[in-house]
Amino acid sequence: MDRRHFLKNTALASGALMVPAFLKPFEALGKSELRGHKNLVIIQLSGGNDGLNTIVPYGNDIYYQKRSTIAINKNDIVKLNDVQGFNPSLSALKEIYDQGWMSIINSVGYPNPDRSHFRSMDIWQTGSESNQFLTTGWIGRYLDSNCQTCSKPYTAIEVDDTLSLAMKGAKMKGIAVQDPGKLYQTTREPFFKDLVHEHSADNLSEDNLGYLYKTMIETYSSAEYIQNTSKTYTVNSEYPATQLGNQLKTVSKFINSGLQTRIYYVSLSGFDTHVRQQDQQARQLKIYGDAVAAFIKDLKQSGKLDDTLVMTFSEFGRRVEQNASNGTDHGTANNILIYGGKLKKAGFYNEAPDLSQLDNGDLKYQVDFRDVYATLLDKWLNVNNGQILTKSFAGLNFV
Amino acid sequence: MDDLKQIKHLFSRAGFGMRFDEVPAFSNVPVKQAVKSLLNSTDDALLPIPTDTDYTAAMKGDAASRKMFMQQQRQEEKDLNMAWMDKMMNTHAVLQEKMTLFWHNHFACRSNKAFFAQQLNNIQRSNALGSFRTMLFQVAEAPAMLQFLNNQQNQKNHPNENFAREVMELFTLGRGNYTEADVKESARAFTGYGFNKDGEFVIRKFFHDDDQKTFLGKTGNFTGEDILNMLLEKKETAHFICSKLYKYLVNEVPDAAHVNAMADVFYTSNYEIKPLLEYVFTADWFYDEKNTGNLVKSPVDFLVGLSRQFYITYDRPEVLLQFQKVLGQVLFYPPNVAGWPGGRNWIDSSSLMYRLKIPSTLLNGGLIDFEGKTDPEDEAYIATQRNAQQFVTNRVQSSVDWDKVFSGVPKNASNASIAGFILQPKVNNVILNKINSAADTKAMMIELVSTPEYQLC
Numbered sequence: 087m088d089r090r091h092f093l094k095n096t097a098l099a100s101g102a103l104m105v106p107a108f109l110k111p112f113e114a115l116g117k118s119e120l121r122g123h124k125n126l127v128i129i130q131l132s133g134g135n136d137g138l139n140t141i142v143p144y145g146n147d148i149y150y151q152k153r154s155t156i157a158i159n160k161n162d163i164v165k166l167n168d169v170q171g172f173n174p175s176l177s178a179l180k181e182i183y184d185q186g187w188m189s190i191i192n193s194v195g196y197p198n199p200d201r202s203h204f205r206s207m208d209i210w211q212t213g214s215e216s217n218q219f220l221t222t223g224w225i226g227r228y229l230d231s232n233c234q235t236c237s238k239p240y241t242a243i244e245v246d247d248t249l250s251l252a253m254k255g256a257k258m259k260g261i262a263v264q265d266p267g268k269l270y271q272t273t274r275e276p277f278f279k280d281l282v283h284e285h286s287a288d289n290l291s292e293d294n295l296g297y298l299y300k301t302m303i304e305t306y307s308s309a310e311y312i313q314n315t316s317k318t319y320t321v322n323s324e325y326p327a328t329q330l331g332n333q334l335k336t337v338s339k340f341i342n343s344g345l346q347t348r349i350y351y352v353s354l355s356g357f358d359t360h361v362r363q364q365d366q367q368a369r370q371l372k373i374y375g376d377a378v379a380a381f382i383k384d385l386k387q388s389g390k391l392d393d394t395l396v397m398t399f400s401e402f403g404r405r406v407e408q409n410a411s412n413g414t415d416h417g418t419a420n421n422i423l424i425y426g427g428k429l430k431k432a433g434f435y436n437e438a439p440d441l442s443q444l445d446n447g448d449l450k451y452q453v454d455f456r457d458v459y460a461t462l463l464d465k466w467l468n469v470n471n472g473q474i475l476t477k478s479f480a481g482l483n484f485v
Numbered sequence: 486m487d488d489l490k491q492i493k494h495l496f497s498r499a500g501f502g503m504r505f506d507e508v509p510a511f512s513n514v515p516v517k518q519a520v521k522s523l524l525n526s527t528d529d530a531l532l533p534i535p536t537d538t539d540y541t542a543a544m545k546g547d548a549a550s551r552k553m554f555m556q557q558q559r560q561e562e563k564d565l566n567m568a569w570m571d572k573m574m575n576t577h578a579v580l581q582e583k584m585t586l587f588w589h590n591h592f593a594c595r596s597n598k599a600f601f602a603q604q605l606n607n608i609q610r611s612n613a614l615g616s617f618r619t620m621l622f623q624v625a626e627a628p629a630m631l632q633f634l635n636n637q638q639n640q641k642n643h644p645n646e647n648f649a650r651e652v653m654e655l656f657t658l659g660r661g662n663y664t665e666a667d668v669k670e671s672a673r674a675f676t677g678y679g680f681n682k683d684g685e686f687v688i689r690k691f692f693h694d695d696d697q698k699t700f701l702g703k704t705g706n707f708t709g710e711d712i713l714n715m716l717l718e719k720k721e722t723a724h725f726i727c728s729k730l731y732k733y734l735v736n737e738v739p740d741a742a743h744v745n746a747m748a749d750v751f752y753t754s755n756y757e758i759k760p761l762l763e764y765v766f767t768a769d770w771f772y773d774e775k776n777t778g779n780l781v782k783s784p785v786d787f788l789v790g791l792s793r794q795f796y797i798t799y800d801r802p803e804v805l806l807q808f809q810k811v812l813g814q815v816l817f818y819p820p821n822v823a824g825w826p827g828g829r830n831w832i833d834s835s836s837l838m839y840r841l842k843i844p845s846t847l848l849n850g851g852l853i854d855f856e857g858k859t860d861p862e863d864e865a866y867i868a869t870q871r872n873a874q875q876f877v878t879n880r881v882q883s884s885v886d887w888d889k890v891f892s893g894v895p896k897n898a899s900n901a902s903i904a905g906f907i908l909q910p911k912v913n914n915v916i917l918n919k920i921n922s923a924a925d926t927k928a929m930m931i932e933l934v935s936t937p938e939y940q941l942c
Contacts, residue, residue: 285915
């Protein structure tokens with residue numbers, strides 16, 4: 087339907103002569119907004135990834151003393167410096183590391199850590215204190231902050247079927263898009279199309295009914311915008327045929343097609359390695375490493391790496407000493423992996439974890455994860471972190 | 486508002502909605518009487534899990550028997566979930582179940598032992614319309630809760646404050662009405678609270694700290710029971726519960742005066758739930774326009790209401806588990822001990838699209854018959870849906886008793902009156918125009934339950 091025809095229908099049906107702002111085609115936006123803006127990609131590893139077997143402190147004997155059967159052999163490690171190196175399953179990332187596109191922050195955590203999956207994941211997703219229960223996510227509150235660059239419903243996209251708490255604000259929420267074509271199809275149901283186009287102005291009140299209609303209309307137009315914009319770009323780079331590979335390929339498509347989205351969120355699960363850790367973690371780390379390496383190289387090739395920052399985290403690390411089932415149990419501090427074309431401090435951001443000064447067998451954190459978020463908010467997303475987090479954090483210097 | 490409209494509103498809050506065939510029984514019944522019949526209707530306990538499986542024996546076995554045990558555990562969790570959904574969809578004791586759901590969220594808990602979860606659920610059911618005092622005591626001794634809040638690790642000289650903290654913060658007083666010192670002291674009082682391998686509550690005297698404690702300004706050799714009594718003595722507890730109940734039954738924005746009045750009733754009745762509910766359901770303000778058709782249905786409310794309205798039976802009840810997952814509310818799996826936040830938190834782009842499509846998926850193999858103006862794209866879309874109908878129906882395996890649905894609809898009912906009955910919020914002209922061009926009553930009903938309006942109660 088062309089614009090004039092559309093306007094005519096709307097005016098007649100609702101009696102309103104003005105087209106509500108959010109129904110205007112998005113092409114009408116100023117071209118200046120299309121200039122390269124910064125993208126943030128969050129990769130969540132669910133289950134509590136064992137950081138010590140990911141970025142291995144092979145130079146520290148305590149590591150081998152505490153993990154008699156599940157420590158990674160020195161000879162197999164992809165050494166990065168004298169102290170730490172990659173689990174061999176991450177070998178695809180060596181190239182990325184060598185190019186200076188990777189920064190590793192050791193010992194990230196928070197005070198009074200919680201070792202429950204649900205609780206700790208909530209803490210990370212909401213950016214709360216350990217004893218707080220927030221119902222909004224840190225990215226959701228970024229959307230709420232009504233800043234210049236975060237006022238569109240598609241500003242934050244999660245490549246999944248359902249939306250994580252991290253993406254839910256009090257007023258605004260991100261949008262979950264596993265497959266842009268499929269979402270577009272779902273919203274084109276003629277019955278819904280009609281409801282969207284013929285709703286009256288009354289429907290858009292501030293009450294709950296208004297909220298439902300607003301959400302429906304935003305989903306409808308976002309789905310159209312996302313599909314019509316992203317289908318103009320074909321990803322030519324090779325990606326591994328895994329779910330994470332496909333999700334990152336979709337993110338690449340979104341970024342390269344020029345979507346005005348700023349934040350992307352994807353998850354990979356399967357890291358809760360209580361039993362027979364080596365095999366299970368090796369599989370998951372290979373999926374992760376191969377997919378991320380493909381993604382970073384793709385963005386470099388299309389010229390988008392300088393404008394993109396990727397952050398990988400997990401809701402906690404695991405205990406230093408292995409358990410009786412060739413695995414590890416829930417722990418505390420963990421590493422965070424940052425990727426980008428313009429990192430200020432490539433390689434290791436800080437020292438390897440201290441394996442001798444432990445807290446009841448668990449790593450003590452050196453960096454508060456909110457400082458990582460603060461850095462992303464202040465320096466990459468250009469908002470005041472104190473307005474998004476529970477208080478102001480100083481931030482770090484990795485970007 | 487006429488009596489029938491009021492009773493329909495009552496049923497959408499005190500139950501899971503009103504069905505056409507329930508109208509004759511309530512046609513000339515005063516609201517007060519309808520309230521009484523809801524309050525007096527009770528049903529049996531939920532018992533799909535007959536016994537507790539011997540955990541320790543299974544875990545000591547070999548890898549194969551451990552794996553089988555894990556599978557059995559997972560199946561039991563599913564069975565419990567589906568059994569409760571089934572009960573809500575078929576019971577006559579709707580208020581009892583609606584309140585059990587409220588307490589399920591209030592005393593939010595997760596347990597990997599379905600037997601313990603079932604036990605806690607029945608504590609909430611048997612006391613749902615009874616005494617909050619009794620329920621609080623029973624919940625505090627329930628293995629599921631003791632385990633979830635780590636009270637087994639709460640020992641003399643080695644306290645774990647989790648249980649004591651949540652009892653105060655989330656179950657009784659609410660934040661801001663106690664100090665950290667109170668938490669520490671009451672944790673000591675709860676030391677030794679535990680359970681044995683048969684799921685029975687025991688006090689482990691060896692672990693119990695029976696020295697003097699100072700709590701809420703008083704000093705004494707307090708036990709866990711003493712703490713609970715002292716918490717109930719504080720009117721803040723009544724106020725905290727009433728505020729949550731108001732948001733659940735009336736409006737997301739609590740009216741201070743109404744909540745205070747509720748707290749008075751609740752406190753003076755010594756925490757009896759029936760007088761409190763009767764007070765709310767017979768208050769004028771309960772039927773105020775601003776309190777009707779304005780609450781976002783919880784996923785369970787939505788699924789149960791739809792299933793009851795259309796007498797849906799499920800050959801594959803697992804489909805309800807999948808819907809619970811994508812809509813963000815899986816029974817027995819609250820996100821954390823604070824429960825499900827509810828309200829607009831239920832709604833985002835993806836959950837809303839699922840909610841709008843689930844009715845037609847369950848009722849008509851995913852097809853919403855459309856009689857309005859279509860362009861070629863629309864027609865292609867509808868054709869694809871029609872082709873997929875059998876496939877969807879085979880996957881979902883739900884059946885609707887359309888005969889029963891239609892037999893309840895009055896002979897000369899207008900489309901507007903049917904719409905006004907199925908939907909709680911006002912039906913606007915856009916929807917009326919749409920349903921007036923529907924091919925038949927069935928098509929019209931499917932359209933009505935696919936609107937955003939249907940998501941509100």
